[in-house]
Amino acid sequence: MLNNIKNILLPLNGSGDLESVMGIALEFAKRFEAHLSAVVVGSDPSEVATLAGEGLSAGMVSEMIDAAANEAQRRAIEVRAYFDALMRQNAIERYSPSSASSPPGEHVSASLDVLDGSEHDAITWRARLADMTLVPFLATDADPRASETLHAILFDSGRPLVIAPPKPPKSVGKRIAIAWNGTPESSLALRCTLPWAKTAEAVQILTSPTYQRRGPEAEDVLAYLRLHGISATARTFEPIDRSVGSGLLTAAQEFEADMLSMGAYSHSRLRQMILGGVTRHILENANLTVLMSR
Incomplete structure (x- = not known):
């Protein structure tokens, strides 16, 4: 396989x-x-100082920076505690690829790094050496940088991005819907889906004249999948x-x-932000796990 x-x-x-x-992720x-x-x-x-704007004294800006740093530290501590507890519960070995001389073997391992805010771009660089990046659903009250991170990975990593749904799903990858429109973006997404499609119970290609x-x-996609030993159906x-986007999500639900x-983003991101688009609709409304590639 x-x-x-x-x-x-x-x-x-x-x-x-x-x-x-x-x-x-587990x-x-x-x-x-x-x-x-x-x-x-x-x-x-630097982000806090920029957002502070004019009319604030140096002391007020300094207080804002300290408050943001303290909040970020509190958040990082909470995430680390949550992550560590899950790893212990699942008996997953901690392993740092950057410091270890050899891989842990054929089993699950995990690491957690806390980066300074100035290293935010480093996430995209790391994504280029990841086989996939998994991010939380973009809630309306999420950190604004979460959207920046998602789009940076999507546009600049060259690797697939998987977006978790708002609520924990009962399963992932048992029944896979593949949106197809003939573009290079959909071709890459199709290729990136193969590891899941090979073990799925059912796969369906969703197309629309629009x-x-x-x-x-x-039909060409179905033939391609058959070469990989994957049986699939197609639906318009x-x-x-x-x-x-609404039609696509309804078809996937059915x-x-x-x-x-x-x-993702066969049309430009700016055009979709102004006029709407399939990618934007899926990002804002999907209630299932979504794999995107660009």
Whole structure:
């Protein structure tokens, strides 16, 4: 069986409920006998100073920086305690790839690094050497940098991004819906989905005339999957209220999918922010695990 998931990057900003993303992280780590590389990023004093704006004294800005640093430290301590407790409960070995001379062997391992806020860009660099990055769902009250991190990984890592749903799912990867529109982005997402699709109970290709671009059609995708020993079906869906994203999520729900794979931002991110788009709709409304590639 193809198994190229050995390093799972797990950025944790400490905001919101970690139960869903950590449950999926453990599930994937055990399924692929992979290493969990968790990262927590603290506050960046330069960001706080920029947000402070004009009209504040140096003393007031300093107080804001200290308060942000203390909050970030508190959040990092909470995340570390939660992470450590889960690793102990699941008897998972702690292992630091950067300091160890040899891998831990064919079993699950984990590490957690706390980075200074100025090292925020380093998450994207780490993602380039991860087989996938798993992030929490973007809650409306989440740290604004969580959205920045998600999009930075999506655009700059060259690796798949998996987004946990808002609530812990009953399963992940048993029934997989693959959104297909013939683009290079959907092609990469298809390739990245193979490790899950090979062990899935059912796989379905979802296409729509409104969503399709110039490129291979659904029948070509089915033939490609058969070469990998994967049996799948195909279904055409229609937009709902002129929303392709809504139609896609409804089709995935009717298939009883617990995982959706798709290419992201075939149109520019700015265009989708202004006019809306499939990627934006999925990011804001999905209630299942989503794999995105760009």
